[in-house]
Amino acid sequence: MNKTRSLLQAGVLGLSVLATSVMAAVSADEAAKLGTTLTPMGAEKAGNADGSIGAWAPLAKTAGSVDAKGFLADPYGNEQPLFTITAQNVDKYQDKLSPGQVAMFKRYPQTYKIPVYKTHRGSTVPDEVFAAIKENATKTTLVEGGNGLNNFRTAVPFPIPKSGVEVIWNHITRYRGGSVTRLVTQATPQQNGSYSLVNFQDQFVFRDRMKDYDPNDPGNVLFYFKQKVTAPARLAGTVLLVHETLDQVKEPRKAWIYNAGQRRVRQAPQVSYDGPGTAADGLRTSDNLDMYNGAPDRYDWKLEGKKELYIASNTYKLDSPSLKYADILKAGHINQDLTRYELRRVWHVVATLKPGQRHIYAKRDFYIDEDTWQAAVIDQYDGRGQLWRVSEAHAQDYYNVQVPWYTLEAIYDLQSGRYLALGMKNEEKRAYDFGFSASKGDFQPAALRQDGVR
Numbered sequence: 001m002n003k004t005r006s007l008l009q010a011g012v013l014g015l016s017v018l019a020t021s022v023m024a025a026v027s028a029d030e031a032a033k034l035g036t037t038l039t040p041m042g043a044e045k046a047g048n049a050d051g052s053i054g055a056w057a058p059l060a061k062t063a064g065s066v067d068a069k070g071f072l073a074d075p076y077g078n079e080q081p082l083f084t085i086t087a088q089n090v091d092k093y094q095d096k097l098s099p100g101q102v103a104m105f106k107r108y109p110q111t112y113k114i115p116v117y118k119t120h121r122g123s124t125v126p127d128e129v130f131a132a133i134k135e136n137a138t139k140t141t142l143v144e145g146g147n148g149l150n151n152f153r154t155a156v157p158f159p160i161p162k163s164g165v166e167v168i169w170n171h172i173t174r175y176r177g178g179s180v181t182r183l184v185t186q187a188t189p190q191q192n193g194s195y196s197l198v199n200f201q202d203q204f205v206f207r208d209r210m211k212d213y214d215p216n217d218p219g220n221v222l223f224y225f226k227q228k229v230t231a232p233a234r235l236a237g238t239v240l241l242v243h244e245t246l247d248q249v250k251e252p253r254k255a256w257i258y259n260a261g262q263r264r265v266r267q268a269p270q271v272s273y274d275g276p277g278t279a280a281d282g283l284r285t286s287d288n289l290d291m292y293n294g295a296p297d298r299y300d301w302k303l304e305g306k307k308e309l310y311i312a313s314n315t316y317k318l319d320s321p322s323l324k325y326a327d328i329l330k331a332g333h334i335n336q337d338l339t340r341y342e343l344r345r346v347w348h349v350v351a352t353l354k355p356g357q358r359h360i361y362a363k364r365d366f367y368i369d370e371d372t373w374q375a376a377v378i379d380q381y382d383g384r385g386q387l388w389r390v391s392e393a394h395a396q397d398y399y400n401v402q403v404p405w406y407t408l409e410a411i412y413d414l415q416s417g418r419y420l421a422l423g424m425k426n427e428e429k430r431a432y433d434f435g436f437s438a439s440k441g442d443f444q445p446a447a448l449r450q451d452g453v454r
Contacts, residue, residue: 026160031137034159040130041123042137042159042170043370044345052119052343053308056371059122059399066400067321070431074316075122075399076340081115085310096308096343098367100379100390100412107414108332119342120314123371123397123404125155125175133159142166147297148247149173154208156373164301164349168366170373172293173222177403177434178209183230185325186422188281193331198279199231203436203443211439222246224443227278228451235279236260239451241443242271248295258448265448273298274360283420284411285360291375291393291409292366298359299351306345309367311376312394313342319396319407323426334410334421339394345370346377361388369395372404389413401434 039045039056047054064073085093087109094102097114104112132154140157141150146165149157155175158166182202189195203226207213210224225242229235237260245251255271258264270276270286272294277284287294318328318338328334349366353359363381368374378391394408412419425431441447 025138025141026162028138030160031134034134034137035130038160039371040133040159041125041156041371041373042133042161043121048308048345053345054119054121056121058124059397061400061402063122063399069321069429070433071319071321072316072396072398072400072431074314074320076117076120076314077316079117081117083116085114085116087112093310096310098309098365098377098379098390100365100377100387100414101310101392103387103414104333104390104412107412107417111330111336112333113336114310114341115336115339116310116341116343117314119344121344121371122314122399124402125404126402129155129175142169143247143249145249145297146301147249147295148245150247152246154178154206161303161347164303164351165296167303167347167349167368167373168292168296168301168351171291171366171368171375174373175403176204176206176405177398177401177432179203179205179436179438180432180434181436182432183425183428183430184422185424185428186279186420187325187329187424188283188420189329189331189418191331191417193329195329196232197325198229198235200278201228201230202226203438205436205438205443209437211437212441220245220247220251224438224440226443226451229279238278239448240268240271240278241445241448243443244293248297253294256445256448258451263449265445274358277420280420281418283413283418284422288391288411289409289422291378291391291406292364296351298354298357299364300354302350302352304348304350306370307348307367308343309346309377310341311344311346311367311369312339312392313344313369313376313396315340315394315396315407318394319426319431321426321431325424325427328408328424328426329421332417333412333419334408344376374404374406386415388415398432398434403434405432 063075087105090105133156136157139151161167186198187195206223222244227240229238239258241256243254255268257268275286346367351364353362361380362383365379367377380389382388390412393406396407408423
């Protein structure tokens, strides 16, 4: 009798979990927490019990000055570290570090450090985005299998998440200004610190920011992404175009590449999952860009809950136009003296490769900032179960336009001793330009040939 009851209970639990994965909207009563006990983004508004994490206090648009190139002044530039974590004292703090962060101290005991500063939770977005997020909370649902969204608006479909895949969709769809054009630089230093630079010109537009967007017929494209290599000369003129879809069961991502040498546009199905990242010397997969992107269908996603973690936040110093890339790029890892870490609450999600699926990462541990839904740290394991690569995002708030985003993304290969740094713009002629205007025709394969002119 007890055995029968247990089986029935297990069956009910299984159906409940299945229902949660398909129907993810919350009740109006629960959504009412947004803007009261929760921030409009879904984070806990209050700080933690001992005060080491403060309450949410959004930055004003005038929090600092903006120079002629668009670089922001550091609103916390006069602060000094509260303490610094080193290989000598890491054991004292490892309960607030990911296994990958701890492994970095073991790999580079003489040089790796984490300077910890006072926590400032200033991230915010425009009011109309907050309104859309609250509407999503009661209306947006997952498609069957969790690989797409129904009834979604603008950003963050699940501000009060109930499953791991919902947290991941929040990262994928989070607000990034709606549109942006940017000049950024990538490097893949050797073990001795030597490197070559690759320069990109990116254009990124969510569908509702297109000039010809029709809200009555939104289509299935979530955003459009175009990336042109501008240097070195041997790669210049190569252009990547991506149409990222919203319901990836109905229609997978579409991608094309224009090769300047061949003067030819071709489809690029390899620009997904663990396909090689552009000019990354094998150190980045396609889905490593933006810390993580693309269809979540190859993994099972388990929500472990929240925890406190030291993550790289408010990293304005690292973005300073007074720095040269040589100041940042060092042997083994970036110059940690230029970094800033704060204690934050993060969502912990474990991705495990599904049986029968293929990916070079068999397991990935995600730590996602509650205030922005940005992935802050991702620990990635190989097929043997060994920790392989540690992805770390150094974030800042573009307070003048109310956009949280990354300053720099680093992927550390613990096995080879090499790493990739992407997103640097210190020596570029312009910082991010938000509000970029475009039409769908600008993001069609036929337009790539013109974009690829050297």
